[in-house]
Amino acid sequence: MVLRKSIVLVLSVFFITLTSCLEVAKEIYNWTEINDIEAIDGQTHFLSDDGIKIFLPKTFKKYSSIDYLKLLDSLVTDSKDLEIERTRFRHIREMEGNHYVFFDNTVNATYTINTVPYQPISRQDAKFILGIVRQNQAKASEVTDLKFTKITAKHNDNGKAQVFKAIFKLENLKLNQQAFQHVYFISSNNKTVLINLMAPFQINFDLFLEKMII
Numbered sequence: 001m002v003l004r005k006s007i008v009l010v011l012s013v014f015f016i017t018l019t020s021c022l023e024v025a026k027e028i029y030n031w032t033e034i035n036d037i038e039a040i041d042g043q044t045h046f047l048s049d050d051g052i053k054i055f056l057p058k059t060f061k062k063y064s065s066i067d068y069l070k071l072l073d074s075l076v077t078d079s080k081d082l083e084i085e086r087t088r089f090r091h092i093r094e095m096e097g098n099h100y101v102f103f104d105n106t107v108n109a110t111y112t113i114n115t116v117p118y119q120p121i122s123r124q125d126a127k128f129i130l131g132i133v134r135q136n137q138a139k140a141s142e143v144t145d146l147k148f149t150k151i152t153a154k155h156n157d158n159g160k161a162q163v164f165k166a167i168f169k170l171e172n173l174k175l176n177q178q179a180f181q182h183v184y185f186i187s188s189n190n191k192t193v194l195i196n197l198m199a200p201f202q203i204n205f206d207l208f209l210e211k212m213i214i
Contacts (some may be wrong), residue, residue: 044211060102121162123155153165
C-alpha cells in the first residue's frame with residue numbers, strides 16, 4: 001500500500017530542529033501567528049512537475065537537495081543530529097514521486113512536500129498512521145531526552161479531498177528546547193501529497209493549505 005510505504009517520513013522525526021532552533025530570531029514574524037491569510041506577505045510556488053501550487057510566507061526559500069544538505073552543515077554542530085537528519089532526508093529523496101524543500105531562516109522552520117502515487121486516505125488509514133507514529137515516538141523517547149506530546153490528530157473527508165492532520169510537540173527535557181511537527185497527508189484530484197512542517201512554534205497552517213491547489 002502506497003500510503004503505508006510513505007509512513008517512513010512521519011516516523012523519522014526531525015530531531016535536528018531541537019538543536020538548530022535554539023538561536024531563533026527574537027522577533028516572531030507575523031506568519032507564525034496568523035489570523036488573516038490575506039494579510040500575510042506570501043508567495044505562490046508552482047511545482048511544475050506535479051501541477052501543484054503551494055502558498056508560503058515569503059521568508060521561505062526553496063532549496064535544492066544539495067543546498068539543503070549544505071544548510072544542515074552550517075546549522076548543526078552535533079554530528080549525531082546531523083546524521084539523523086541526513087538519514088531522514090535520504091528517505092525523502094528515495095520515495096517514489098517528487099520532493100521539494102523550503103526553509104525559513106528567520107525562525108528556522110522547514111517545510112517539505114512529497115508527492116506520492118495516489119491513495120485515498122480513509123479514517124482507518126489515519127488511525128494506522130497515528131498508531132505507528134506513536135509507537136516510534138515511544139521508542140525514540142527510550143533512547144533520547146525527547147518527550148513527545150500529541151496536540152491534535154484529525155481526519156476529514158469532504159467528498160473532494162481527504163486530509164489527515166497531526167501536530168506533535170517535541171521537547172528536549174535536558175536542553176530545555178522544544179519544536180512542533182505539523183504533518184499532513186492530503187489526497188485530492190487523483191494526487192496524494194505528504195507535507196511536513198517543523199517549527200519552533202505551533203502554527204495554524206491550515207490557512208495556508210486553503211490556498212493550495214492540487
